[in-house]
Amino acid sequence: MRVLLRCPRRPRSRRGDPLLGARALWAYARLCADSLLYNSFTNWDVVLDSLFEPIYWLVDHVTRWFGVVFVVMVIFLTSTIVLIVYVCVLPVIVRTYSAGWITWHLGYGHWNLLLIVFHYYKAVTSSPGYPPQEKTDVPMASICRKCIAPKPARTHHCSICNQCILKMDHHCPWLNNCVGHFNHRYFFSFCLSMTLGCVYCSVSSRQLFTEAFNAIDLNNLKLFLGIEKRRHWLTRVLLPSSHPPHGDGLTWKLPQSLETERTVLAI
Ligand SMILES: [Zn+2]
Numbered sequence: 001m002r003v004l005l006r007c008p009r010r011p012r013s014r015r016g017d018p019l020l021g022a023r024a025l026w027a028y029a030r031l032c033a034d035s036l037l038y039n040s041f042t043n044w045d046v047v048l049d050s051l052f053e054p055i056y057w058l059v060d061h062v063t064r065w066f067g068v069v070f071v072v073m074v075i076f077l078t079s080t081i082v083l084i085v086y087v088c089v090l091p092v093i094v095r096t097y098s099a100g101w102i103t104w105h106l107g108y109g110h111w112n113l114l115l116i117v118f119h120y121y122k123a124v125t126s127s128p129g130y131p132p133q134e135k136t137d138v139p140m141a142s143i144c145r146k147c148i149a150p151k152p153a154r155t156h157h158c159s160i161c162n163q164c165i166l167k168m169d170h171h172c173p174w175l176n177n178c179v180g181h182f183n184h185r186y187f188f189s190f191c192l193s194m195t196l197g198c199v200y201c202s203v204s205s206r207q208l209f210t211e212a213f214n215a216i217d218l219n220n221l222k223l224f225l226g227i228e229k230r231r232h233w234l235t236r237v238l239l240p241s242s243h244p245p246h247g248d249g250l251t252w253k254l255p256q257s258l259e260t261e262r263t264v265l266a267i
């Protein structure tokens, strides 16, 4: 308290030495700040944690409230890919392959889809597992500072669910659920079957991809990137370049077959 009372007083300094006065003032200010804020548990980790607290709060709340949106996005994106496979890829498979291969594609594709849907549904709807509320003989590893309750080994507190989770892996926004002891296998199997599905779709639709790639006129790409000489691949594509685009943007050249004398306005 004595230090605080002395704080507003101007510190004594030798006349004609403003630097010394400023140093003394700075020392008083630090002493006052240390006296007010001193805590034996305070260190730089606590300070950094406190500074990042608003960001943690924002991330927790955004993840909590947008969880449903993420789940809808997973369902929408997966359904879109399934629809594309039925409408675009399956006719190509039926046209191209023999009866045996068509049967294999139909069997594998639907089995993979079943695995994805089942494991995603179970991962979303299964409870990850919580520590028991009532008294038990199971030895507890520590006390959760948020729940103020004992927690078993490998249990962690999820700040988004605001609960302790048994063998917590992480909180998954794409499931809007925590991944813990009772839904870990469903989550892993979902990731595995989804990866297999992506590989299957990519391999099955490679013919469509090749056709689309072959339809690209490489000259158009060169024109777009501004490649007139071979070294331009390096100087204009791989290195930062501020060269202007081709043409003036007002008139456009038609393909050779349709080219006439008239000027065509860009659409
Ligand atoms: Zn807890």
Ligand SMILES: [Zn+2]
Residues within 6 Å of the ligand: 158, 159, 160, 161, 162, 170, 171, 172, 177, 178, 179
């Ligand atoms: Zn959680």
